[in-house]
Amino acid sequence: MGRGNGQQHPFRTFQLRNLEATPGFARLSDHQRMAIRVVGSVLPFKTNNYVCEQLIDWDNIPDDPMFQLTFPQEAMLDPEHFSRIADLITADAPQSEIKAVAREIQLSLNPHPAGQVEMNAGYLEGQVVQGVQHKYRETVLFFPTQGQTCHAYCTYCFRWPQFVKLDDLKFASKEIDRLVAYLKLNPAVSDVLFTGGDPMTMRTELIRRYVEPLLADDLGISTIRFGTKAPAYWPYRFTDGTDADDLLRLFEEIVASGRHLAVMAHLSHPVELSTDASRDALRRIIDTGAMVRCQAPLIRHVNDSARTWADMITTEVALGAVPYYLFVERDTGAKRYFEVPLVEAYQIYTDAYRQVSGLARTWRGPSMSATPGKVVVDGIAEIGGEKVIALKFLQARDPDWVNRPFFAAYDDKASWLDELRPAFGEEKFFYADELHNTRPDAPKQLQLTITRAA
Numbered sequence: 001m002g003r004g005n006g007q008q009h010p011f012r013t014f015q016l017r018n019l020e021a022t023p024g025f026a027r028l029s030d031h032q033r034m035a036i037r038v039v040g041s042v043l044p045f046k047t048n049n050y051v052c053e054q055l056i057d058w059d060n061i062p063d064d065p066m067f068q069l070t071f072p073q074e075a076m077l078d079p080e081h082f083s084r085i086a087d088l089i090t091a092d093a094p095q096s097e098i099k100a101v102a103r104e105i106q107l108s109l110n111p112h113p114a115g116q117v118e119m120n121a122g123y124l125e126g127q128v129v130q131g132v133q134h135k136y137r138e139t140v141l142f143f144p145t146q147g148q149t150c151h152a153y154c155t156y157c158f159r160w161p162q163f164v165k166l167d168d169l170k171f172a173s174k175e176i177d178r179l180v181a182y183l184k185l186n187p188a189v190s191d192v193l194f195t196g197g198d199p200m201t202m203r204t205e206l207i208r209r210y211v212e213p214l215l216a217d218d219l220g221i222s223t224i225r226f227g228t229k230a231p232a233y234w235p236y237r238f239t240d241g242t243d244a245d246d247l248l249r250l251f252e253e254i255v256a257s258g259r260h261l262a263v264m265a266h267l268s269h270p271v272e273l274s275t276d277a278s279r280d281a282l283r284r285i286i287d288t289g290a291m292v293r294c295q296a297p298l299i300r301h302v303n304d305s306a307r308t309w310a311d312m313i314t315t316e317v318a319l320g321a322v323p324y325y326l327f328v329e330r331d332t333g334a335k336r337y338f339e340v341p342l343v344e345a346y347q348i349y350t351d352a353y354r355q356v357s358g359l360a361r362t363w364r365g366p367s368m369s370a371t372p373g374k375v376v377v378d379g380i381a382e383i384g385g386e387k388v389i390a391l392k393f394l395q396a397r398d399p400d401w402v403n404r405p406f407f408a409a410y411d412d413k414a415s416w417l418d419e420l421r422p423a424f425g426e427e428k429f430f431y432a433d434e435l436h437n438t439r440p441d442a443p444k445q446l447q448l449t450i451t452r453a454a
C-alpha cells in the first residue's frame, strides 16, 4: 500500500530492523532503546510515520498513551524473561538462539486465550474451515489471509501470536469459496465480520474479491462488518489516492445492496480523533452510508481514566460515530502490565457513562470476551448481606444464556472471569456444566447451533 496510486502520504513502518530510523528515536534513552529491542523480540512491534509524527507527544514519553500503545516497555515482560533476552542481546548471541528463547517465552504467555482455536472453529464436512471462527449464532468472523497484519501493532494485542509467526496457530484463509459454502450450511448467520490483523491493510481490489461473493442473495447475509484500527493508525487509507476512493465506492455498493455496513473502529484514546486526517476519514466513511461503531479495551497506561473515555465517546458522537463496546483486556501477552481489575473497570465505565449525553450511552461494558461468551460487569450490589458483582452475557455460545443476571462474590483484585467465584456459596456459575459438555467436540457444538437456529 502507499505506492504508485496518487497517494500523498507515503506509508512507512518502523520495526526492530529499522528502529534507528523511527521519528523520535533520538528522544529515547539507551535504556528505552534496549527495552524496545528486548520486549520487541518476544511481542510484535511495529509503528508507523503517522503514529509517531501526529499522535505521540515526544515531550511526554514514556507516559504518552500512544507511545505506550505502540512501543514495547520493559515492564511488559517478567523480569526473569526480560533479563534472559537482554543477556542474549548484550552477548550478541545469534538470532536463532534469541528466537528460540523468545518462542519459549511466547508459548508461556497464553497465546490463544478463551479457547479460540479449539472451541470457535468453523467446520465443513467435518473439517476445520481455515480462517473462520463461529462462536455466536448470528456472526461469523473471517480472517482473510492477506489481512493478517496492521498499520501498527498495539502492545496489548490479544491476537499477537498471528504476528510473531507461530505458524501452526495462525488463523487465515485464502478461500472465500469455503466461507461461502459454510454460510450456505448455516442460514442463521446474518453477519460476517472481517477481522485480522486489520482487513483495511488489504488493497481494495482484494477486499472486493472477498466481499462480492457474500452479497449473493441466497446467502442471507444482511450485515458486513470490518474490524479495523485504520482510522486511528492510518486514516489515509480512507482519504488518499485511488485505492481509498475505490474502497469508498465498494462501501457504497454494499450499502446500495440493502445491507448494513459497519466499520468497527478500534479507538483507544481521544487523541486518535484529534487529527484532520482521522476526521476526514470518518466523514468519508460515514458519507458512504456505512455506520462507524467504536470499541476498544480498557488499558492501564493508555486509557485507564473516566475523563479519557468520556472525551472519546463524546467526540465519537460529535463525529457521527456510535460508541459500542468497552472491553476488558484479555488474559494473554503482557496482561500483567495492562490489566485493570474488573471492579475498577466498572467504576471507570460508570464515571464516564454518567458524564455523557444519552446518545453516547450506546456504549456497553466493561465486557470480557471469555470462553463462554461476552460477559459484562453490570454492577456492584449487596444482596442478602453479601457484596456481589452482578454479571450477564451480552453474547453467549448458547443464546439462552444471554441477558440473564448472575452473581460473583465481590473481589476487587480479579481482572478476568476465571478469577471470579460464584456468590452465595454456590459451587459454579449456571453455564458451567453445559460449557464443559460442549468443549471437546466442536462439530457437535456447531450442530447444536444449527439445530437451535432451525
Ligand SMILES: *Cc1c(COP(=O)(O)O)cnc(C)c1O
Pocket (backbone or CB within 6 Å): 120, 133, 135, 136, 139, 140, 141, 193, 369, 374, 394, 395
Ligand atoms: C464480539 C464477537 C462477535 C460480535 O458480537 P456482537 O455482540 O454482535 O458485536 C462475534 N464473534 C466473536 C467471537 C466475538 O468475540
